[in-house]
Amino acid sequence: MSTSSASSASSAAPASKASPTTPLAVPGGRPRRGWGWWYVAEHRMANVRSFWFSLLLIGLGSPFIYVMGLGLGLGVLVDRNQGGQGVDGVPYLVFVTPALLLAAVMQAAANENTYGTFGGFKWSHWYDVQYQTPIRPWEMALGSQVGVLLRNTITTGCYVLVVSLLGIAPWWRVALLLPVAMLLSVAVGFAVMSWVATQEQDRGQLGFIERFVTTPLALFSGTYYPLSVLPDPLQWIGWISPLWHAVELGRWAMYGAAIPAWLLAAHVAFLALLAAVTGCLSAATFARRLDR
Amino acid sequence: MSEQAKVRSRGLLHGLYAGNVRAVVERGLKVIARNNWVIIVSGFFEPVLYLLSMGLGLGALVGTVDFHGHPVAYAAYIAPALMAVSAMNGAVYDSTMNVFFKLKHAKLYDQMLSTSLGPLDVALGEILLAMFRGLLYAVGFMTITTLLGLNLSWTAILAVPAAMLVALAFASLGLGVTSFMKTYQHLDLVWFAMMPMFLLSATFFPIDVYPRAVQWVVMAMPLWHGVEMIRQLTTGFVQPGMGVHVTYFVVMVVVGATLATGRMKALFLR
Amino acid sequence: MNVIEARGLTKRYGDFTAVDGIDFSIRAGEAFGFLGPNGAGKSTTMRMISAQSTRTSGQLEVLGLDTTDHGPEIRAQLGIVPQADLLDEELRVIDNLVTYGRYFGFSRKYCRQRAEEMLEFAQLTDKRKARVGDLSGGMKRRLTIARGLMNSPRILLLDEPTTGLDPQARHLLWDRLFRLKEQGTTLVVTTHFMDEAEQLCDRLVVVDHGQIVAEGSPSELIRRYSSREVLELRFGSGHNEAAAEALEGVGDRLELLPDRVLIYAEQGEAALEEVLRRGLEPLSSLVRRSSLEDVFLRLTGRSLIE
Numbered sequence: 001m002s003t004s005s006a007s008s009a010s011s012a013a014p015a016s017k018a019s020p021t022t023p024l025a026v027p028g029g030r031p032r033r034g035w036g037w038w039y040v041a042e043h044r045m046a047n048v049r050s051f052w053f054s055l056l057l058i059g060l061g062s063p064f065i066y067v068m069g070l071g072l073g074l075g076v077l078v079d080r081n082q083g084g085q086g087v088d089g090v091p092y093l094v095f096v097t098p099a100l101l102l103a104a105v106m107q108a109a110a111n112e113n114t115y116g117t118f119g120g121f122k123w124s125h126w127y128d129v130q131y132q133t134p135i136r137p138w139e140m141a142l143g144s145q146v147g148v149l150l151r152n153t154i155t156t157g158c159y160v161l162v163v164s165l166l167g168i169a170p171w172w173r174v175a176l177l178l179p180v181a182m183l184l185s186v187a188v189g190f191a192v193m194s195w196v197a198t199q200e201q202d203r204g205q206l207g208f209i210e211r212f213v214t215t216p217l218a219l220f221s222g223t224y225y226p227l228s229v230l231p232d233p234l235q236w237i238g239w240i241s242p243l244w245h246a247v248e249l250g251r252w253a254m255y256g257a258a259i260p261a262w263l264l265a266a267h268v269a270f271l272a273l274l275a276a277v278t279g280c281l282s283a284a285t286f287a288r289r290l291d292r
Numbered sequence: 293m294s295e296q297a298k299v300r301s302r303g304l305l306h307g308l309y310a311g312n313v314r315a316v317v318e319r320g321l322k323v324i325a326r327n328n329w330v331i332i333v334s335g336f337f338e339p340v341l342y343l344l345s346m347g348l349g350l351g352a353l354v355g356t357v358d359f360h361g362h363p364v365a366y367a368a369y370i371a372p373a374l375m376a377v378s379a380m381n382g383a384v385y386d387s388t389m390n391v392f393f394k395l396k397h398a399k400l401y402d403q404m405l406s407t408s409l410g411p412l413d414v415a416l417g418e419i420l421l422a423m424f425r426g427l428l429y430a431v432g433f434m435t436i437t438t439l440l441g442l443n444l445s446w447t448a449i450l451a452v453p454a455a456m457l458v459a460l461a462f463a464s465l466g467l468g469v470t471s472f473m474k475t476y477q478h479l480d481l482v483w484f485a486m487m488p489m490f491l492l493s494a495t496f497f498p499i500d501v502y503p504r505a506v507q508w509v510v511m512a513m514p515l516w517h518g519v520e521m522i523r524q525l526t527t528g529f530v531q532p533g534m535g536v537h538v539t540y541f542v543v544m545v546v547v548g549a550t551l552a553t554g555r556m557k558a559l560f561l562r
Numbered sequence: 563m564n565v566i567e568a569r570g571l572t573k574r575y576g577d578f579t580a581v582d583g584i585d586f587s588i589r590a591g592e593a594f595g596f597l598g599p600n601g602a603g604k605s606t607t608m609r610m611i612s613a614q615s616t617r618t619s620g621q622l623e624v625l626g627l628d629t630t631d632h633g634p635e636i637r638a639q640l641g642i643v644p645q646a647d648l649l650d651e652e653l654r655v656i657d658n659l660v661t662y663g664r665y666f667g668f669s670r671k672y673c674r675q676r677a678e679e680m681l682e683f684a685q686l687t688d689k690r691k692a693r694v695g696d697l698s699g700g701m702k703r704r705l706t707i708a709r710g711l712m713n714s715p716r717i718l719l720l721d722e723p724t725t726g727l728d729p730q731a732r733h734l735l736w737d738r739l740f741r742l743k744e745q746g747t748t749l750v751v752t753t754h755f756m757d758e759a760e761q762l763c764d765r766l767v768v769v770d771h772g773q774i775v776a777e778g779s780p781s782e783l784i785r786r787y788s789s790r791e792v793l794e795l796r797f798g799s800g801h802n803e804a805a806a807e808a809l810e811g812v813g814d815r816l817e818l819l820p821d822r823v824l825i826y827a828e829q830g831e832a833a834l835e836e837v838l839r840r841g842l843e844p845l846s847s848l849v850r851r852s853s854l855e856d857v858f859l860r861l862t863g864r865s866l867i868e
Contacts, residue, residue: 020683020742023714024676031638031667031713039664046661047652054480062487069491074350076501081355092353125648131614132642133665133713134634211334219345229352291616292609 036135040143043126044116045150055151059158066100067093067163074224088226090255097168098177098250099223101159102184105152106243109185110214112148113192114206118199120144121289131290138283141197145189145279152185153178169254176253184246187271188214190278191242197285217241222248245270317417321424335382335425336432339374343437346370346496357498360529368442372526373495375433375455376518379426380486383459386422387466388482392473419463426459427452437526445528454525458518461541464548471555489515494523514544563590565717565748566611570620573606573772580606582772583620590716593739593749595766597759597854599864603772604752605645608721611750612640625716638666641715641747645722647706649694655705656681656690663712676712684708684738700731707738717748724758736761756854768854768861775861780854787860788852789814791830795823795837795844805842812836817859826856 048055075092087095120126120140130140156178164171192209199205220230220237221244227235238244245267251257252264347367356363430452437443443451466482473479492499493515499507510516521537524530566588573581581603588594596604609615611624613633622629624636650658656677663673681687684704689697697705703723710718723739724732739762743749753759759766760780768776768783776783793813797805799821806818813827813836827833830849837844858864 020680020711020714020745020747022745024672024679032669033667035667036665039661039667042664043650043661046657047650054477054484058480058484061484065488065491069488070496073492073497073501074354077354077357077497078350082353087353124650124652125646126650128644129648129650129662130665132612132637132640132644132710133662134638134667135665136634208334211338215338216341219341220349224346225349225353229349231348291614 031134033134036139037143037146040130040135040140041146041150044144044147048151055154056158059155060162062104063101063159063162066104067097067166067168070100070224071096088251088257094168094255095251096224097163098180098254099247101156101163101177102181102243102246102250103218103221103223104159105156105181105185106188106246107210107214107218108152108155109148109189110192110209112151113145113189114196114209116144116148117193117196118202118206121197122202127286127290137286137290141190141193141279141282141286145186145193148189149182149185153182156181173254173256177250180246180249180253183249183268183271183275184242187242187246187275187278190275190282194278194281194285197282197289217243242271242274315417317420317424321421335378336429339378339429339433340436342374343367343371343440347440347442350496359498359523359527360531362527362529364444364527365442367440368444368527369523370496371437371440371442372451372523373493373519375430375437375451375526376458376515376522377490377495378429378433379455379459380462380489380515380518382426382429383422383462384466384482384486386418386425387463388470388473389479391418391467391470392479419460419467422463423456423459426456430455443526445526447524447528447530448526451522451525454518454522457538457541457545458514458522461514461544461548464545464552466548468548468551468555471552489513494519514540517541564588565590565625566750567623568620569622571607571610571617571622572619573603573610573615574618579772581610584767584769584772584774586767586774586777588717588748588750590748591743591746592764593743593751593762595759595763596750596752596769597754597756597763597766597858598752598769599754602769604769605721607769608719608750608752612637612642612719638713639716641707641710641713641718643706643710643718643720643723645725647702649702649705649709651693651695653694654690655686655692655694655697658694658705659709659712662709666713668713673712676714677708680708680711683711683741685734698731700727700734703727703731703735704738707735711742715747717750718742720749720751722752722754724753724755732758756858759854768858770862776857783854783857784852788856789826790828790852791826791833792850792852792856793825793827793830793833793837794848794850795825796821796846797823797842798845805844808840808842809837812840824856824859826852 071093074096078092079086082092086092121128127140131137135143160171160174160177163169164174168174196206196209217237220234221227221241222230222238223243227238227244230238248257248259249264249267252259347370351366354366356365357369358364359369434443434448434452438448469482492510493513494510495515499510499516502510517537517540521534521541524534564587566586568584568586570583570585571581572579572583584607586594596602596607598604606615610617610622610629613624613629613636616630625639627636629636650661653661656674659677659680660670660673663676664670668676678687678690681690684707686701686705686708689701694702694705707718707720707723720739724735727735736758739749749762751758751762753762763780765779766777766783767774776787778786795805795809796802802818802821802823806816806823809816809823809825813825813833815826817824817826825833825837834847834849837847
C-alpha cells in the first residue's frame with residue numbers, strides 16, 4: 001500500500017467543492033514535516049491573544065514598579081549606608097535591576113510550566129489532542145517550552161525597553177539581558193516540566209513549587225544583595241540555583257561585573273546542561289504518559 | 293422524635309441568615325485538619341523566609357532605618373511590615389481566589405445553600421475561617437520575631453489583634469469585590485493591584501524617598517496604614533496618629549461588609 | 563483491500579487484560595463497528611489502531627504500516643474523534659480547526675480554507691466565530707468531527723460518537739457520517755448503542771471482556787442469534803419470575819430480565835395470543851422487531867446498558 005496517497009488523491013480530485021475526504025487543491029496542502037514543535041508553540045500563542053492586554057499591562061507595568069519601587073527606594077537606603085560606593089562598585093539600582101528581571105522570569109517560567117503542563121494533561125487535554133496528530137511527544141514538550149519562552153521574551157523585551165528608557169545602563173548592555181533571560185526561562189521551564197509531567201493528581205503539591213522552590217530561590221540567590229553577604233552555610237543555595245547563575249551573567253551583561261571568563265562559561269554551561277537534561281527527561285515522561 | 297431544623301432569621305437578613313455559621317466553620321476546620329495543613333503551614337513560612345533573606349542579607353547593606361526619629365535595625369523595621377503583608381495576602385486569598393474557585397468549580401456553596409444554611413452563614417463562616425488562619429500566622433510570626441529579638445517593646449503584643457483587624461478589613465472588602473467577578477482574568481487584576489501595594493507601602497523602605505504627591509497616594513492605600521500601625525506597636529514608637537489607622541480599617545470593615553451583604557444574592561445565588 | 567489488519571491483538575495493564583487476542587480486518591470504504599458494553603476494551607482497541615497505545619502482543623497494521631514503529635505516519639492519515647470532544651474552549655470555533663490543521667503541517671492558508679469547508683460540512687458555518695463554550699453538545703460533537711477531517715483522512719475513528727446527545731442531534735450526526743461513507747471514507751466506530759450500530763455499520767464485531775464473541779453484518783447477526791420478532795411482557799415487580807415458568811414453550815426462546823420477560827418468536831402476535839390463551843395477564847405487552855440488543859443478550863447473558 002502506498003503511503004503517498006495524500007498527494008496522489010489531491011491530483012485526482014475534481015476541481016469542484018472539496019469533500020471531507022479529498023484535500024483541497026490549494027498550494028500548502030502538502031504537509032511539512034519536522035516543524036511539529038513550532039505548531040505546538042503557535043497554538044499556545046493563539047491562546048495568549050485572549051489575554052494580551054493583561055500580559056502587556058503586567059509586562060510593562062511590573063518592571064516599572066519593581067525598578068522604581070524596590071530599586072530606587074531601597075537604593076536610597078543602601079547607597080546612603082554604603083557611603084556612595086554602592087554595591088559591587090555600582091549604584092544599588094544598577095546592581096539590582098538585572099536580578100529583579102531574572103527573578104520575575106524564573107517565576108513566570110515556573111508558573112507557566114506548572115499549570116500549563118499539568119493542564120495540558122488534565123484540564124485542557126492539549127497533549128491528548130496533539131497526540132491524535134503526527135505530533136511526537138518530544139515536540140509537545142519542546143513546543144510548550146518555546147511557547148512559554150516567547151511569552152517570557154515579550155515581557156523581557158518590555159523590561160529592557162523600560163530600563164533603557166530610564167537610562168539605568170546603555171541600551172546595548174541592557175539588551176544583553178535578553179539572551180540570559182531566555183536561557184534561564186528554558187532551564188527553569190524544563191526543570192519544572194520534568195517534575196510536573198510525572199504528577200497524576202493535584203492535591204495541592206503543584207503549589208509547592210512556588211512556595212518551597214521558586215520563592216526561596218528568588219530570596220536567597222543573591223538577588224537583592226551579593227551572595228557573599230549571606231552566612232557561609234547558606235551560600236550553597238546560590239550554587240545550585242539556576243537564578244544565581246543567570247543573575248551573575250546578567251550583572252556581567254549589565255555593568256561588566258568582574259567575573260573571570262571561565263566562570264561565565266561555567267554559568268552558561270550550568271544553565272544549558274540543566275535545560276538539556278530536564279528537557280530530555282520531560283520528553284521521555286511525555287512519551288511514557290501518553291502511551292496508555 | 294426528629295429534630296426540627298432551627299432557622300432564626302431577622303428582618304433585613306431574612307432568607308440570607310439562618311444563624312448557623314458554626315456548621316460552615318466546623319466543616320472548614322475539618323478540611324484544614326485533614327488535607328490542607330501543609331499548604332497552611334507553608335503560608336506561614338513565606339514571611340519568615342522574606343524576613344531571613346531581607347533582614348539578614350539586605351540588612352547588612354542597609355544598616356539602620358529612621359522611624360519617627362528613631363534608628364531601627366533593618367530586620368526590626370521590615371518584620372512588622374511582613375506581618376501586615378501576610379495578614380493582607382492571607383485574607384485576600386481566602387476571600388477572593390478561594391471563594392471564587394469554590395463558587396465556580398467545587399459547587400460547594402450550592403450544596404451548603406441547599407441545606408437550611410443562608411448565604412450569610414456561608415460568608416461569615418468563610419471570613420471566620422480566614423481570620424482563624426490569620427491568627428495562627430500572626431502568633432507564629434510573633435514568636436519567631438520575639439526569638440530573634442526584633443520586638444522592641446511590650447506593645448508588640450498588641451500587634452496580633454492589629455493584624456487580625458487588618459485581615460478582617462481585607463477579607464470583608466475582598467468578599468465584596470469577589471461578588472463582582474466573572475472570570476479568572478478579574479482575579480489577575482486583584483493580584484495586579486496588590487503587587488505595587490506590597491512593594492511601595494513602606495514595607496521595605498520609608499516612603500520619604502518618594503516625591504510628595506506619590507507619598508499621598510501611598511498613604512491613601514490600606515496596606516500602608518496596616519504597616520504603620522503594626523510597626524508602631526512592635527517598635528514601641530506609638531504615634532498620636534494611631535487612631536487614624538484603626539479608624540481606617542474599621543471603616544473598611546463596614547464598607548466591605550455592607551457591600552458583601554448587599555451583593556450577597558449576586559454572590560451566592562447565581 | 564484491507565486498511566486495518568489485526569491478529570492476536572492483546573493489551574494488558576499489569577494483571578488486567580483489556581484486549582484479549584482479537585483478530586479483525588477492516589476493508590477500505592466500509593463502516594466497521596465495535597459493539598460492546600462499557601469496559602469491553604473498545605476504546606483501548608481504538609487507541610491501538612491510532613498508534614496511541616502500544617500493544618502488548620500480536621500484530622497490527624494500519625494502511626500497511628506497523629503501529630509500533632509508524633505512529634506519526636499513521637496518524638497523519640487518520641481522523642480521530644475521541645469520546646470526550648477535547649476542544650479548546652478558549653479559542654473560537656474556526657480557530658480550533660485551524661490550529662488542529664497546523665499540527666499536520668499544512669500551510670496556514672490551506673488550513674483556513676479547509677476549515678471553512680469543514681464547517682460547512684458540519685453545518686456550523688454560522689457559528690464560525692462563536693466560542694466553543696457556547697455550543698450545544700451536538701454542535702461540539704460535529705465540530706470535533708470537522709476537526710478530525712481537517713487532514714482529509716482515509717480512515718475516521720469515532721469513539722462513542724453520539725453518547726450523551728439527544729435524539730435529534732444523533733440523527734443529524736448520523737446523516738453527516740453517512741455522507742462521509744458515501745464519499746469513500748472508511749469509518750471505524752465504537753458504540754454501546756444498538757441503534758447506532760444498526761444505523762451506521764456495514765459490519766461489526768460484538769466485544770465482551772476484551773474478546774470478540776460474534777462478527778457479521780447487523781442483519782446477519784440478528785438472523786443468526788435471534789428470532790425475527792420479540793414479545794416483551796411486563797407482569798409487575800416480583801411477578802415476572804412466576805410468569806416465566808408458566809410461559810415455558812411459548813415461542814422459540816425465553817429471556818427473564820428483572821423488569822420483564824422477553825419471548826423470541828417468528829410471529830410475535832401469535833406468541834401473544836398463546837400467552838393470553840394460557841390465562842396470563844401481563845400489565846403491558848409489546849411486539850417489536852429483533853435488534854442487536856437481543857443478539858448481545860443472547861451472546862453474553864447480559865444487556866448492554868444496565
